[in-house]
Amino acid sequence: MKKRAGLSWLWFAIGIVYFFLPLVATFLFSLRGKKGVLSFVAYEHVFADPLFLKSFGFSLEMAILTVLVGLALIVPTAIWAHLKVPKARAVIEFFALLPFVIPPIILAFGLIRSYSSGPFSLVTSPVLLVAGYVIIAFPYIYRSVDAGLRAMDLRGLTEAAQSLGASWGTLLFRIVLPNLRTALLSAVFLTLAIVIGELTLAVLLAWPAFGPYMALMGRNLAYEPAALAILSFAMTWGAIALIQLLTRSGKDKEKGASLGSGAH
Amino acid sequence: MTAQHERKAAAPGSGRESAVSPGPHAASPRRDKRREGLAWLGLLPFFLFVFAFMILPAASIFTGSFQDAEGHFTFRNIVNLFKPNILGSYLITVKVSATTAALGGVLGFLIAYAISLGGLPKPLRSFMSTFSGVASNFAGVPLAFAFIATLGRMGFLTVFIKTFFGFDLYEHGFSLYGFWGLSLTYTYFQIPLMILIILPALDGMRKEWREASENLGASAFQYWVRVGIPVLLPSLLAAFILLFGNAFGAYATAYALTGGIIDLVPILIGAQIRGNVLHDANLGYALALGMVVIMTASIVLYTWLQKISSKWVKA
């Protein structure tokens, strides 16, 4: 046991070093806004720009919508497929990998072409953007939920619960979902990060999102983009940590039935 | 619940399981078929959404691969895909994607293991998992610039090593602006993605199994070969293909870091669709179609591997 912990510390340390060195380098560069001294003037410039918080807020809003729509669409589908139509999983997995090879520029042009006129004119509504984001995030959401479902004995739990007289609602909300907590959180985190940083779809569909804002800043400024990168990293991390915190306190209250899975 | 039962349940769909429902099973095949048909209906919202917002839009653009700039039908774009420099691009894109999927997969697995089953304090796990959430999408220009600022010629680490150890990385052949530099950069978002994807699977590994195997005298190695890896294999394969796809479609990071010197297919697509010099959008669409084909082939390979691995698990 002890030996394992030692090795674990090693891998953890390697991970920390690898992840933080580039961030430290970026941070140090962002402090060079004023010649010769370390100063936060680049950060001041960023905060002084009203577009910064506005675009971040917009992207955060879109991210939350994408999470809600994405989870509502994919979680029931994945559970249904696992339980009722296992053959469908191969088909869903195929579709779940397609968004990687459809370049966002093609998806954007396609969405515009299909929904810019006629009975389904959606171009002026953020619905199209959220739909596009759900498609982009869907491989990650599905993969997380799928991993979670594989790791739990869905069939056994379902059988046991139903033989005890549980309804579908109880089954879903008090048994399956609590056991999927890790997977769901992963899906939420991934989606949030993807949408907040997304660039191409937002640009081509003409929405004032954070990704285009960052790209614009990066065009001709030197130190502000580095400050922006650090800030966006910190703020996204904050949003994610907040979600982690909120779900934790919620979960502690509810002792959902977890039939001997002991996974946490 | 025995370990064996767990493994069976965790194995990917072999198609033999029938729908779970209380009550007697229908004896007639027709009722089964109808039940199955109705079951597929439950997936309708999903398929409708995917069709409406992915298949239809993408198809309307992909038809452009079979057209020329004036809209006439042609196979020229597809034929052009077989030019040696374009085939070379596909090859190197696959290479980069597979390499970083492997690197990210292995390192991500080790770190995920460390924070879940490795005996580290709990808070480190939430730290690493929330961090991974952000880092998994830290890509594109900011990531490229972060690595330039670290390992570029004037990078913080390069200068540090030169000053304190007198060793000039670039004089000795290292360069961030090449295959390995790019792979190193890609791995930055591959590792966190792996961590997030494999954590639920690791959570599903029961401590009891490890304890039981230790009680029976098995070494750590034997545990992993006989129990650990087989159970995790489906999830590992699934994670690998996800990481592969993630790198396969990446564009912004590569462009910012290598200035297009390394000819990845997404960069070629960008060059045709947005580039000012060549600008043959239809060739760009054909290139993208080629990527879909390769991805489909990878998925077929992956599905086959899943089938084989599930047989191994059952054995």
Added chain:
Amino acid sequence: MHKRLLFVLMIAAIMFTGCQKKAGVAGIPGGVTATTNMQALIDAAKKEGQLTVIALPHNWVNYGELIAGFQAKYGIKINELNPDGSSAEELEAIKANKDNKGPQAPDVIDVGLKFGPEAVASGLVTPYKVTTWDSIPDSVKDKDGYWYGDYYGALAFEVNTDIIKNVPRDWADLLKPEYKGKFALAGDPRISNQAFLTVLAASLANGGTVDNLTPGLEYFAKMNKAGNLVPLIAVTGTVASGETPITIEWDYNALANRDTLAGNPNVEVVIPATGVVAGVYIQAISAYAPHPNAARLWMEYLYSDEGQLLWLKGYGHPARFNDMASRGVIPADLAAKLPPSSAYANAVFPTLEQQTAAGKAVAENWDKIVGANIQKK
């Protein structure tokens, strides 16, 4: 029988009214030549309420002030798309939004010279001759009014002088060993206008002609071999950080960067002694513009003395420069801020055909001649 006739008549009526809508815009006489009734144009534009522009970064020849100025003068809101976009993306945006009258469809475009004929051939632009049409030089406009030159600049060295003490003055200097690992192009020559014209300029400086780019490619192969060429795309950040302290950009961009960095670090902009290539950008109105009158008003604004001087303020030479200079309307202090006109004495303006052919040559041969070694790593 009657029902069918009615149906056909109905369809015909709908189509007829649809056609009517496209043909003339309310009250403005003639689509091609400039309106003599500016007030009517202004009113029609104001009624449309919005103008959608694309790929106009604020510090690219001072578009920021032009956009603000237009909005202030006419009270018409400007919707800015994709500031980072390339010329090709602008054309693709028009194509993709043909049926879309929403905010994603651009009204006007500002693209590189060689995209003019392409846009015309693909039916993407509609002709319009501004009031000041005659003072735009013939060599930079389409005779039917489909597109017209707006500003030009020459390729210049942008040097971070905090790191580079000995500033290079010409192409041959860049090959010297003191600049090892110090130079990068500001784009991928197979993708970016600026970058492939850089290869053209290098070619001219080394004995090539506009039609023969091999000396240019060989120059960069030499530079790559010497280790002077960093295979990275130079941006303001990498120039400032010293990763790519020397790059080559349009003079107006380099000068704007110098101003933005404001001494942190110091930047010097040098027009090379030989091999000076100038590039023209052109304006055009989209054939599918959702706000055609606002688009025309924007053109009138850009080509008025006021608009042209704002471009000059952004270090770009406006198309009507000679006309305005001869009339004495250029303020002396503004003229002084530009690089001396002697530097432009030998500037070569590659024609459309030359640019297209040169672009192809670079795109096809860049990998073979220059990139060959780098890919191995």
